[in-house]
Amino acid sequence: MATGKINVSVENIFPLIKKFLYSDHEIFLRELISNATDATLKLKHLSSLGEAKLEYGNPMIEVKIDKEGKKLHIIDQGIGMSEEEVKKYINDIAFSGAEEFLDKYKDADKDSGIIGHFGLGFYSSFMVADKVEIITKSYTDEPAVHWSCDGSPKFNLKKSNKKERGTEIILSIADDSTEFLEENRVTELLQKYNKFMPIPIKFGTKTETLPKPEDAKEDDPAPTIEVDNIINNPNPAWTKKPADLKQEDYKNFYRELYPMQFEEPLFHIHLNVDYPFNLTGILYFPKLTNDLSIQKDRIQLYQNQVFVTDNVEGIVPEFLTMLRGVIDSPDIPLNVSRSYLQADGAVKKISSYITRKVADKLTSLFKHNREDFEKKWNDIKIVIEYGMLSEEKFFEKADKFALYPTVDGTYFTFEELKEKIKALQTDKDDKLVVLYASDKESQHSYIEAAKAKGFEVLLLDSPIVPHLMQKLETSNEKLSFARVDADHLDNLIKKEDTQISKLSDEEKEKLKANIEEVTTDKGYTVQLEAMDSEASPFIITEPEFMRRMKEMQQTGGGGGMFGMGNMPEMYNLIVNINHPLVSEILGTKTAKKRDRLINQSLDLARLSKGLLKGEELTKFISRSYEMIK
Template sequence: MTTGKINVSVENIFPLIKKFLYSDHEIFLRELVSNGTDATLKLKHLISIGEAKVEFGNPVIEIKVDKEGKKIHIIDQGLGMTADEVEKYINQVAFSGAEEFLDKYKDSAKDSGIIGHFGLGFYSAFMVAEKVEIITKSYKDEPAAHWTCDGSPEFTLEPADKTSRGTEIILHVAEDSLEFLEDSKISGLLNKYNKFMPIPIKFGTRTETLPKPEDAPEDYVNETIETDNIINNPNPAWTKQPTELSDEDYKSFYRELYPMQFEEPLFNIHLNVDYPFNLTGILYFPKLGSDLQIQKDKIQLYQNQVYVTDNVEGIVPEFLTMLKGVIDSPDIPLNVSRSGLQADGAVKKISNYITRKVADKLKALFNENRADFEQKWNDIKIVLEYGMLSEDKFYEKAGAFVLYPTVDDTYFTLEELKEKLKENQTDKDGKLVVLYAGNKEAQHSYIETAKEKGYEVLLLDSPIISHLIQKIEGDNKDLTFVRVDSDHIDNLIKKDENTISKLSDEEKETLKTSLEAYIPKAYSVQLEAMDSQAAPFIITQPEFMRRMKEMSQSGGGGMFGMGNMPEMYNLVVNTNSDLATNILNTEDKTHQEHLVKQALDLAKLSQNLLKGEALTAFVKRSFEMIK
C-alpha cells in the first residue's frame, strides 16, 4: 500500500475549494459525471485510432444512492486509471487530464467532445463528502487501484480487486449535505446539469408497460418490465446538422427544453460554426408581443453538452436574451468552477457571429415567405427594434426586413415606405413626413382626418418606438416621424397653400383671451385658420416634448427629468369654425363658459382624456343642454 501527501501548494486547499471555488455545492455531481463522460469519450477515441484494443460496447454512467450507508456512487465504463495515473491526475490538484489528452492527440481528438479544461473538477466531491474513494481499473492490462482520502492532504493508494474496466467514485456524504441522499434531489440535479450529456446516464430503474398483443382477450392486463432509467438525451437536436432535422424535430426539442411552455415557437435559428471558433446551438423566437418586461435568462449555455448557466450575458447580444434555446461551445472561456464567463476576446467574436447569423436568418425568412413574416411581425418586433437600437451591426442589416405597418395592416420596409410616401407626404421644405399613431382606437379621429387627406398612417406601438424613430431620423436627414395627434393635420405636413382666417387679428386676440379664462393651464391655446368643416377644438401633444418624455420613461435617451414632467397639451382652436365665432360674439359670460368647457370636454373625450369628476360634470352638463 502506498501512502503520501497530495501535491498542493497550501495545506488548506480543501476548505478553499469548498468555500470559494464552487458557489453551489450541487455542482459536484455535474463535475463527477463530466469526468466519467470524458473517460468514456477518451476510450472511444483511442479505440477509433487503434491505440486501445478493447471493445467499446454500450457504456453508461451510473449513479447510485445508498441512503442507509450515506454514500453516493458514480460509476463509469471509460478508460479507467492505473495506480501511476491516479498519482498523476488525482494527487496533483489542478492537473487536467483532459487538457493533456487533447494536447497529445490534438489533431485527431479535436471533435471528440471531451469536456475537461482543468483538474479541479474531481475535488468538488469534497464539498459534500467527508471521505472519497476511487476504485478504478485501466483498459490497459494493469492491476486496479483503490484511492482513499478524508479531505485532508493525506491519502492512501492500494491495489483493488476490481475486474471490469472503468472508475467508481464513492462519496461518503457529510452530515451537512445529507439532502443529496434524496433520490429526488439527485434526479433534479441530473436533469438540470446532465440532461444532454453525450453518454447515457442511468439512475435507477423505471417501470415500462408493454403494448397489448393484437389477439389479447378483453380482460388482458398489460405486462410491465423494469428497465434502466436513462435520464438524458445523448443526441440533442443542436448536435445534428440542420438537414437532419424537420420542423417537428425542432418543435419537439423546444418542448424538451421547456416542458411547461405550451405555445409553439414562431421559428428557430440553427447555429453551426467551426471557424474561427466552435459553436452550435438553436435559438427559438417565442411569441413576445410588446412587453419589454418579459423574463430573460431562458437561453441555456452548454460546454460540450454540459450545462453551465442560463446567464448568457456577453455571449448573446442583449436584445437576443429575450429568445429561448441552447448555445454550446467548447471555446467559451469559463472561470475555474465552470459556472461563469471569463472576460475574453473570443466572447465578443461569438456575440458578433450570433448577431450576424440571426440577421441573415430573418432576412431569409422575410424573402422566402413575406406574408408569413408579416403575420408574425407583432410577436417579434420588440426583439428586432431593440436590436436596431443596441447593436449597430444588426441595425445595418435590419433595413432589409424590419417592417413598418400601417393602421390598415399594410406592411412596408423603410425604403418601400419612402417610395410610397414621397409624392403626397413631402412638405414644402422637401422633408418626408411619416405620420404614425401609437394607439389606433384612442387616436381614431386624428387617423381618419389624415386619411381624408390621402395620407398613410403607420401604427407604431412598441414601448421603445420613440428611441427607434429618433435613431432613424438621425440617419435619414430628409425624413421625420410625427405622431398624428401632435398637431392639426395642416401643420403636420405643411404645404405651400395657406388658409385665410375669417377673424381679424384683433378678434383673434379677444377670442384667445376669452378662451384662456376658462381653459386649464395644462393646455396651451393656439389659434389656427383651418377648413371651416374641420373640428373646432383639437387637442394635440407636441411631438418633441411627448417623445422626450416617452424616451426618458422607457430608459435612456430623452432629456434628464422629462420622465416625471406632467403631460402638456396644445388646444388648437379653428378660427374658421362656427363655434369660434359663437364664443367670440357671446356676451353672456356664463353661456360663453359653457360653450368653451363643452367644446374642450368633447375634444378631451376624443383623446380619451376625460375621466373621473370631469367626465361626470360633462355628462351632467350635456343633459342640462338638451332638456
C-alpha cells in the same frame, strides 16, 4: 497499502481555494458526471486511433443511491486510471488530465468532445461528502486501485479487486447534504445539468409495458419489463447537421427543451460554425409580449453538451436573450466553476456571428415569404426593434426586413415608406414627416383626421419606440416622426390645405383673448388655424419633442440622460376658426354663455385626448346633462 499527503504546493494552492467559487453545492454532480463522460470519450478516441486494443461497446454512466449507507455512486466504463495516474491526477490538485490528453492528441482531437479543463471538478465532491472514494481500473493491464480521502490533505491508496475497466466514485454524503440522497433531488440535477450529455446516463430502472400476446384474453393485464432508466438524450438536435433534420425534429426538440411551453415557436435558426471558433446550437423565436422582463434567460449555454448556465449575457447579444434554445461551444472561456464568462475576444466574435446569423435568417424569411413574415411581425417585432436600437450592425441589416405597419394593417419597409410619404407631401425639399399612432383606440379621432387628408398612419406601439424613432431620425436627416396627436400634424395638414379663414384679424384677436381668459390656468397654448369646417372645433395636441422625452423617461431614457427630472405637461389647443361652433362662441352676447361653450368644447377635446379624469370628468358629465335638459 500506501499512505501519503496530497501535493498542495505554492503553485497549486490558489486553484484549490478556487473551488469555493462554486456558487451551488449541487454543482458537484455535474462535475463528476463530466469527468465520467471525459473518461468514456477518451476511451472512444483511443479506440478510434487503434491505441486501445479493446472493444468500445456501448458504455454508459450509472448513478446509484445507497440511502441506508448514506452513499452516492457514480460509475463509468471509461478509460480508468492506474495507480500512477491516480497519484498524478488526483493527488496533484488542479493538474488537468483532460488538458494533458488534449495536448498529447491535439492533431486528432477535433471530434473527441473532451470536457474537462480545470482539474478541480472532482474536488467539488468535498462540498457535500465527508469521505470520497475512487475505485478505478485502467483500460491497460495495470491493476485496479482504491483511493480514499476524508477532505484533509491525507489520503489512502491501496490495491483493489475491481475487474472491469472504468471508475466508480463513492461519496459518503455529509449530514448537512442528505438532500442528495433523495431520488427526486438527484433526478432534478441530472435533468438540469446532464440532460444532453453525449454518453447515456442510467439512474435506476423503469417499468415498460409490452404488447399483449395474441392468445391473451381481453381482461388480461399487459406484460411489463424492467429496463434501464436512461435520463438523457445523448444525441440532441443541435449536434446534428441541419440537412439531417426535418421541421418536426426541430419542433420536437423545442418541446424537449421546454416541456411546459405549449405554444409552438415561430421559426428557428440553426447555428453551425467551426471557424474561427467552434459553435453549434439552435435558437427559436417564440411569440413575445411587450414585457421584456419575463422574456430573458431562456437560452441554455452548454460546453460539449454539459449544461453551464441560462445566463448567456455576453455571448448572445442582449436583444437576442429574449429568444429560446441552446448554444454549445467548447471555445467559450469559463472560470473554474464554469459559471461565469471571462472577458475574451472570442466571445465578442461569437456574439457578432450570432447577430449576423439572425439578421441573415430574418432577411431570408422576409424574401422567401413576405406574407407569412408579416403575419408573424407582431410576435417578433420587440426583438427586432430592440436589436435595431442596441446593435449597430443589426440596425444596418434591418432595413431589409424591418416592417412598419399602418393602422389599417398594411406593411411597409422603410424604403417603401419613404416613397409613399414623398408621394403625399408636396414640398420634396422639406423633411418628410412620418405620422404614427401608439394606440388605435385612444387616438382614433386624430387617426381619422390624418387619413381624411390622405396620410398613412403607422401603428408603432412597442415600449421602446421613442428610443428607436430617435435613432431612425439621427440616421435619416430628412425624416422625422410625429404622433398623430402632436403639433407637427397640424403644420403638415396646414401645408396640404388651402382653407381660407372666415374671420377677420380683429375677430381672431378677440376670439383668442376670450379663449385664453377661460383657459389661463390650464396651461394650454392657444393656436388659431383655418381648417375644414367639418374638422373638430377644438383639438388638443402635445409637442412631439416634449411628449417623446416623457416617454423616454418612463422607459429609462430621457431623465437620466439629460438631467431634466420630471418633464412638465405641455399642450397646444388648436382652434378651428372655420367651425360653426367657433363662430357661435365669438358671436355670443353674454360672457357666461361664452365661457360655458368654451369650457364644454375644451372638455370634449380633453376627453378625446384622454386627459379628462377624476373630478373634472364628473363635473363635465353633470354639466352635459344640464345642457341637455
